Amino acid sequence: MAPRFSKLSLAILALAGLNFSAPVFAQSGSSATLEEVVVTARRREESLQDTPLAVSAIGSDMLEQMGISDIEDIETLAPSLQFSQTNYKAPAIFIRGIGQRSGSPGLDPGVGMYLNGVYVPRSDAQLLDAIDVANIQVLRGPQGTLFGKNNIGGAILVDSKKPDPEALEFGVKVAGGSFGRQEVKLDSNVPITDSLAARFAANVKRSDGSIENVTAGNSLFDQDRMAVSSRVMWYATDEVEVDFFGFLSRIDERGSPYNCAFQNNGAILTQGIYRDANGATLEEACDYSSSIASQFQVSQNGEDAVYAIDNHMAALSLRFPLAGFDVESITSFAMQDNIRLSGDSDGTYIHAVQVGPDAGNQVFAGAGLTPPKAQREQMSQELKFNGLAWDDKLNYTFGIFLSQETLDNTLDGTDVGDNGLVAVGPSAAVDLGLPVPIPNALVLPVQANTALLADYTNRTAAIFAQGSWDVREWLQLTVGARYTEEEREAKHMLITPDYEEYANRLNAQIGTNPAILLPVTHVMDGIYSPVTQAQYLAYSAAEVPLVFGEPLRGSTTFSQVTPNLTLNFLATDEMLDTFGLDSFIAYATVSKGFKSGGLDVRNTQTESTLQQFEPEIVLNKEIGFKLDAIDKRLRLNVAVFQMDYTDLQVALYERGATQTEVVQFTGNAGEAVVDGFEFELTALLGDFTVTANASYTDGDFIEYMLGTNTADGFAIVDRSNEAFPQVPQNIRGLVVSYDWDSMFGRIVPQLQYYYSDEIFIGTDYLSGNYDSSTISQYELFNARLNWEFNENMALTAYVNNLKDDHYFVGGIAVTSVIGVANRVPGTPREAGLEFSVKF
Template identity: 25%
Template sequence: MATSALAQEQEQPETSTSETPRQGGLNEIIVTAQKRAENLQDVPVAVTAFGGEALDQANMKGLEDVQGRAPGLVISSFSPGQPEIAIRGVGTKEDGAGASDSTLIMVDGVYFATRTATNIDIFDLERLEVLRGPQGTLFGKNAIAGVVNYVTRKPTLGEFEFKARQTVGNFGTFDTGAGVNIPLGENVAARLSFSRRDTDGYLTRVDVGTRAVPTGSEDDDDIGFAERFAWRAAIAWEPTDRTSVFLSLDGADDDFGTDNREPVGSVGPLHDCGCASDPMAVNEVIGGTRGKNGGVYSYAGEELGFSKRDLIGGMAQVDHEFSFATLTVLGAFRDSTFKNLLDSSGLPPSPVVDLTGSNGNPNLILLGSPELGFTFDSVDVIDEQATQYTGEIRLTSPGSSRFRWVAGLFGSIEDIQRTEGVGFSGLSDQSLEPSFVAANMDFLGKGLGGYGQATFELTDTFSLTGGARYSYEKKRIIASNDVITSPNVLLILRPFPETRGEDSWSNFSWRIGAEFRPTSDIMVYGSVATGFKSGGFTGTATTAERATTAFEPEEATNYELGAKMDLLDRRLRLNTTAFYLDYKDLQVTRFFQPPTSGFGEFITENASDATIKGVEVELTAQPVDFLEFGGTYAYLDAKYKNFFGTPDISGSGDFSDNRLRQAPKHSWSAYVQVSQELASGSTITANLNARYQSDVFTNADNNPLDVLPSYTLADAWIAWQSADRVWEIQGWVKNFTDEAYRTHVYSQRGGRIAFGTFGSPRTYGVTLSYEY
């Protein structure tokens, strides 16, 4: 399913009794985007909601499967544990410990501070909500791009429930999951659930002879394997009619194999020579272009890399209903570790390259035969440990009054230790040893915030909304760079001892809006909202000065007009949004090659101005009970207005009028679903859906090599459900056209060589589900 229709089954509100599903026409969708259970069509915010049952039907396993189905959401992952999430072209490329993400990832109201902990498995959810645009006056943490909110299934008092699924598919896919709800007394219940997903991977090994140095845990038949295990345990207790307690503990253990990097472009000088410095030529001569879809699923690197991640977290929430408001007290902790090793070029290295000439003429290797291997091969290693604590106190007024309000206080502590190392084959040292440098960062962040929002119904058809938030964030880092072997390195990470940096920022943001209802089934709204993201510190800095000099915070003002309409006796649902986003000091991370460097370096700096404007449309139709269809469309015009960055080797740093990264101009999705009840009472349901994304740049210079080309993906499934709704068997296929599409790309050497990763080829399988 490819649109908000994923949530069309009747949702169960967290704090109120659900309404009876409508007989004929589209059901209501209940969300908590404004901290209270409300019909989606009554919420004056751009929200796309996905119901838990439909998430399962569509085989959506992670947030990357939501991309294309929620307008404006774009995800590009450097590695399986490091997603780069953007909404409406607003995202964060900087992955260092001292930076904040533009999009908040939240589970049951708890935000995840560390990016490496955000790519969680989708299982046992009540729903998933994607809120677009600045969200500062209702959430504990200020979100300048938007919020992705996971709402888990809660324990249900007095009912025993059990649900299990088993999936088998190609590439050794074997997924198992289950959830059970257990009454423990009249006012206590527990829920336990888990998800295990295994696949052998779809990469094939290219024999590179003695240059291969297997360092991972993979067999040659399981290149790119994935083993994921996630679990959750929760208890709900209602000691009185007015008080409820919710306790939750969850964890995950993920083990991913090699993540392939495929050469996708090279230009001169030097790198278009058809020689050892040309990654395209090296890839072809060693056989990396042979095979399916031009060899994009073949792996020729010398390192068999890996990604490993362990997560654990817990939360406690107490709600008490007073006569005037509900008091919510929430506390949570999260702990995560992430380790990653990858071959950044996906190619075997050439012999030692002596760039100084002390061991002979370096050009003999640089311009040598591509059969020697790639002269600028590199390896990236990441080791990160993170701990966070969050707390929130909130008062929420009753939802039935004409004057509705929410007010709260929020605090957080984040402690992250991260080391990122970059290694090259021997470069220039007399010892001819490989070069390896490591950037270390010990980060401590503290945040405080106070927020409030109120809506007053002036008449039965017209309401005004106002909100405000004060934020304070303080960040401290201890940074150092170590040279592990040769001091002559292409990436100019200059060694320096531990150096401290510290800075703090405060902000007052606000939101005003108005809602008008000409009829009970149509709402028109308008709003102006500001957003804020704190400053930070560059993660893999080249010098002590750059490591300890903070980049500035960014601010945005969002102007938005929208309409939510249920038409034709609720047989047609049409939601539209138009927005204009005015950005100041947008944080931009670049990997570029300054004139003083032989390879490149990371830098995060502020663009003076950027403007983003666009239109989003979501359509769902059910003309007859057995047929449903719909889709989404998003138009996005996102450009740097004034951006004069640090010049690269080409001598230009003017990126004004360039398109923002992760900002496709056009994207759409469409689906059709048919359901037919058989004479036996069982039901057959079939679904066909597709989604499209136009070209996406991944760097501020809009380098044609640094681009994700447009692509269209199509999925389909058909399911049979028994008359008693206990058994269901589903056959499914994803990417049935077998499109080879890029999911990430980055360039090196001043944008003259580029390497990409590709999404999954055609996958298919069968899922059996049982529900009691």
């Protein structure tokens, strides 16, 4: 597929031809050293190389150099970090194999996302634009002591740039390239007084999409996003700061592309006769999707996948001294609305099954109804005290965290066939438990739409404390603990068709079409008496009358203490001189992580109940070291870890209480062990800069016994031999750049390499039986050429996926119910230009 360049790209080229001021040259690479990186992983500012934690820090310069404008793009720069593509476009974030691939609003994400210290509670709202970012820190392993929420897998901290009352600045960046990419980013720093300043930034992205949908006449992986941020700081005194931050983003895009791989012809949905299929079966449509995958094409129903959400956030931070403490207060409010999320669960041009909030909208629309508007709100308050004692040998932090999150009118749904109308033939009807077999010439009409309307209230209260004691010049001991209480309330209303009335509406068409001859009656669940296939195809899909069930209400409370113990060895000056090092630390950590349980609806063969799932617990054991050497031209950070994982929360698909219902619910899987190691290397070799990272993550289920609805009834299934889902075992990344200070300015060519191992994408007890539930390993090569005319102006050309290789980045296999594996393709070769100027 040939790259397409927009008019914006040509405008950049025209700007590049203008006469600029004389270039300003950077320091020669031969005398350069690695900069000191300041992180806040322990809720105070300290050098990265002095912090006894596995943390990756990516500054604004690196983000610009790599052309990163989405948070998910940092995946290639930090070991053990995975932005996994599953059911919706919003990725599920995993660190060291721990995350949460379900977007269910009843579940907390496994990896915490913080924007200027404010926790982002929902995984589908974590896909943030990297707008006006000062740095991004990736903290690996459970962060159960100091952060606003317990983060069982790790945390990602995104900090925006602080306003400067001494500098008036304005910057513009424009970009254009393949697949209609157009992007404009604006940022400014405005001094107001000697102690008051503000920053404003805006980012707008548009693209047509890189994966062609041959059925719908459009492309997926499109972009239609806008983000605006503002930050105002009043430096009242040298020690008192008042910091206000506001953020708004809007996303309105098509959903993820899927290439379908057919798996299980025994799944009830694969046996459906679909009215928009032109005689094709789901297996044939799936095989066609597989056949065009290598051309970066999909064949999906144009209405079944959407990703739209608005994010609003405001926070007020106060920093001031009090009674010998440095105090920080963070008060925040966040809201998400205009939520339309859904996935094309069959991944074909047939409208077989769509799931998610937007599928719920379709179920309501099919009944001639409008659902109530979904809205989420979160308020939080954190108060943190930092202090010193014992002649500054003890550095300690303590505080409280409170939050309340309400999710009103949360909608989920399953929209099957033509507004729920599908049919099954005689061979499929054998398993439905009918009193007599049906003749070969007839089919059974089925009505299979369902929806769920829910309200959630989540409250968190925590107290925490941690202290680091310099026992000796070369030895530091850190001890911390957090006590957390989580209160969960839920109200679920199941919405199902009125099957008897639906039969009346089908029968009302008799006589209006000569092909419709036989009346139908409701037999069981959503299944009706047999008719000819010609009559079934002649029906107009009637409005589906809905029955709103009695609300299922419940509440539960969880509490947990999560301690942390770290022993940190710091090399003395004599040791550094002996081994020729500039700095060296080694550390050993034992920490505990906790993620709250909750309530979810579970349908068995006999009833629907609101059942509790338990919290996840992780015990993390880790050792590591960090060093700088060769006059700070070499940096190497290494960590080795083992995590004992209990009561894993897993999202499962199964047949529901009826023969026609598809249910997603949350359960606890038992125990697992995750072992691994990771390293990060940065080296300055003359004018070359080499940055490398690698990780190995090996997850094994020790106990994985789950009760599930199978084709033979409810059964306990042992799944302990399954592969660990959604996480590659090996990840490697490499970036090599060369600084050339020429007479025309600074020119920096850069090559990036990334490798990901195979990934298991199965969800249910049958997925592990099929090779297509595992996507293959892949590698990518990207190239960039940056030309800095001077310190204020730069032009960059880039080519991603240089080899134009086809690959899959993730997916989801729902084998027992839908019978397919949907694999998300990677982006083909794309090229473009970026131009930036500062005033």
